Amino acid sequence: MTHSEHTPSGELDAGQWSAPDADHDMTPPDGNAWDLLIIGGGTAGLVAAKTAAGFGASVLLVERDRTGGDCLWTGCVPSKALLAAAHAAADARAAARLGVHIDSVRVDFAEVMEHVRLAITTIEPEDAPAALRAAGVRVVHGTARLSGPDTAVVDGATITFRQALLATGSAPAVLDIPGLADADPLTSDSIWQLDHLPPRLLVLGGGSIGCELGQAFARLGSQVTIVESAPTLLPREDPMAATMLFAAFAEEGIAVGNGGKVASVSRDEDGRSTVSFSNGTLRVDAILVAVGRRPRTRDLGLERAGVDTDERGYVVVSDRLQTSNPRIWAAGDLTGHPQFTHTAGVHASTAASNAVLGLRRTVDTATIPRVTFTQPEVAAFGVSPHQAAAAGLTVRDIHHDHVDRAIADDSTRGITRLVLDRKGRVVGASIVGPRAGESLAELVLAARHGLRARPRRRDARLPHLRRRCLEGRDRRGAGRFDQPDGRPCHPGARLGPAPPRLTLNTDDRLTTVKCWTASRPSSRPR
Ligand SMILES: Cc1cc2nc3c(=O)[nH]c(=O)nc-3n(C[C@H](O)[C@H](O)[C@H](O)COP(=O)(O)OP(=O)(O)OC[C@H]3O[C@@H](n4cnc5c(N)ncnc54)[C@H](O)[C@@H]3O)c2cc1C
Numbered sequence: 001m002t003h004s005e006h007t008p009s010g011e012l013d014a015g016q017w018s019a020p021d022a023d024h025d026m027t028p029p030d031g032n033a034w035d036l037l038i039i040g041g042g043t044a045g046l047v048a049a050k051t052a053a054g055f056g057a058s059v060l061l062v063e064r065d066r067t068g069g070d071c072l073w074t075g076c077v078p079s080k081a082l083l084a085a086a087h088a089a090a091d092a093r094a095a096a097r098l099g100v101h102i103d104s105v106r107v108d109f110a111e112v113m114e115h116v117r118l119a120i121t122t123i124e125p126e127d128a129p130a131a132l133r134a135a136g137v138r139v140v141h142g143t144a145r146l147s148g149p150d151t152a153v154v155d156g157a158t159i160t161f162r163q164a165l166l167a168t169g170s171a172p173a174v175l176d177i178p179g180l181a182d183a184d185p186l187t188s189d190s191i192w193q194l195d196h197l198p199p200r201l202l203v204l205g206g207g208s209i210g211c212e213l214g215q216a217f218a219r220l221g222s223q224v225t226i227v228e229s230a231p232t233l234l235p236r237e238d239p240m241a242a243t244m245l246f247a248a249f250a251e252e253g254i255a256v257g258n259g260g261k262v263a264s265v266s267r268d269e270d271g272r273s274t275v276s277f278s279n280g281t282l283r284v285d286a287i288l289v290a291v292g293r294r295p296r297t298r299d300l301g302l303e304r305a306g307v308d309t310d311e312r313g314y315v316v317v318s319d320r321l322q323t324s325n326p327r328i329w330a331a332g333d334l335t336g337h338p339q340f341t342h343t344a345g346v347h348a349s350t351a352a353s354n355a356v357l358g359l360r361r362t363v364d365t366a367t368i369p370r371v372t373f374t375q376p377e378v379a380a381f382g383v384s385p386h387q388a389a390a391a392g393l394t395v396r397d398i399h400h401d402h403v404d405r406a407i408a409d410d411s412t413r414g415i416t417r418l419v420l421d422r423k424g425r426v427v428g429a430s431i432v433g434p435r436a437g438e439s440l441a442e443l444v445l446a447a448r449h450g451l452r453a454r455p456r457r458r459d460a461r462l463p464h465l466r467r468r469c470l471e472g473r474d475r476r477g478a479g480r481f482d483q484p485d486g487r488p489c490h491p492g493a494r495l496g497p498a499p500p501r502l503t504l505n506t507d508d509r510l511t512t513v514k515c516w517t518a519s520r521p522s523s524r525p526r
Pocket residue numbers: 039040041042043044045062063064065066067068069070071072074075076077079080142143144145167168169170188209296300331332333334339340341342343344
């Protein structure tokens with residue numbers, strides 16, 4: 001694999017830099033140094049800039065292409081917009097199973113791409129230079145390069161900074177396969193320029209991008225083949241999740257070659273490509289390469305500034321997101337952390353706060369959620385179920401064919417797998433099914449707060465200050481209040497010196513507490 005440093009600017013460029021109020025002056029307000037120089041205006045750069053400016057720091061953000069970065073122009077926004085159209089087509093085709101017959105489903109690819117572009121241009125003003133300026137950030141169009149421990153050069157001009165944040169993101173990795181470059185392969189940067197649906201699409205890589213875009217194009221009408229070099233799709237996920245996704249893909253006609261590798265590619269005279277594998281060939285109209293990403297850290301002058309990278313080129317950061325140069329911080333895809341827009345945002349805000357205010361906030365990497373927005377969705381965080389046993393943890397499986405909501409929706413292909421520690425606390429989860437991402441959010445919250453998932457009969461102690469019982473039962477009638485001496489509680493009963501106990505057959509503590517509105521609260525039990 002080699003780096004792709006392609007700058008994805010294209011026809012979607014909203015002319016961000018031609019605004020009459022565009023800045024060219026890079027002189028800091030105090031005439032000496034910027035409090036924070038930010039290189040890169042994607043999710044990480046935008047969040048860091050607004051955070052630091054909000055603290056009153058002087059902030060200069062330098063972006064060489066378009067503010068908004070991958071998420072807005074080539075990543076989350078266009079891919080989710082495309083998936084919305086693709087899933088709508090598939091839902092319409094499948095509606096007959098619920099008794100709703102939609103006789104003909106026609107996909108107009110040009111209109112679908114128009115929807116994708118509209119989503120981008122609707123969101124763009126939030127990320128535009130004008131929005132940054134309104135937040136007090138100086139933003140300039142140019143390519144920045146570090147030139148020393150506290151200096152950078154932007155298109156020939158030298159800038160001095162007190163602190164800097166690197167947020168240059170990542171770019172699609174390209175494959176070194178004989179003939180592939182001549183076949184003009186698509187990447188997640190260039191696929192958004194397509195104006196015709198490719199009749200036959202080969203996707204190299206069955207990770208998040210390969211699965212999401214592979215399913216999207218299949219549902220819009222392409223004949224899709226996904227070749228994944230690992231033994232399963234989504235190899236970072238729980239194998240059970242990968243197997244379920246594989247089955248869903250097979251059912252809708254997506255060919256998946258797990259453990260496959262392309263040997264060579266040749267461009268045919270008609271513009272199509274013949275792809276050779278060890279066991280045969282495939283003729284396709286387009287090839288999408290989605291085999292991971294590489295950090296945009298080349299040509300950033302990192303050595304001059306004393307910023308270390310790892311063997312793959314990612315900037316090495318501490319848990320406070322500081323690099324080996326204490327003045328320089330990094331956040332987002334160019335660090336080795338999970339490459340998600342929410343990670344970029346949270347880490348950028350932490351790094352900017354640490355840099356500008358001198359705080360020592362650290363980032364949590366144990367509970368970062370991830371969601372692949374295929375149908376079914378695949379969502380996970382923390383310890384994976386298939387690693388649980390080795391870590392002395394237990395797994396609790398809930399198959400969705402026993403879940404009423406899934407049965408009602410006729411979408412029972414799915415599973416929720418909870419990884420629990422010895423006290424029953426959630427330390428990881430993997431969910432396959434509709435709205436898996438939304439369901440995961442509750443579990444992440446549970447993990448962050450050390451909550452237990454184990455259902456059991458629980459004796460909940462009531463606060464000492466409650467002296468008179470208002471209700472003998474909890475509101476749902478699911479549990480009964482008793483005094484420790486065996487006397488039952490009933491509305492109006494005086495309570496003894498020891499707190500009464502509530503026996504519940506669920507573990508819903510909040511409901512328990514609400515049931516007990518004291519008539520005469522007192523801080524001391526009598
Ligand atoms: C197809 C696809 C789908 C995705 N879907 C999701 C999703 O559903 N959910 C999710 O959480 N994440 C998703 N992601 C990942 C998400 O887009 C990235 O994690 C996120 O955009 C990273 O933000 P960043 O700020 O680190 O980098 P970027 O957004 O890449 O921003 C870096 C910026 O730095 C600029 N730059 C680079 N070098 C220089 C320089 N020398 N000088 C000045 N500027 C420079 C670049 O032009 C760019 O604008 C997806 C990614 C892709 C490709």
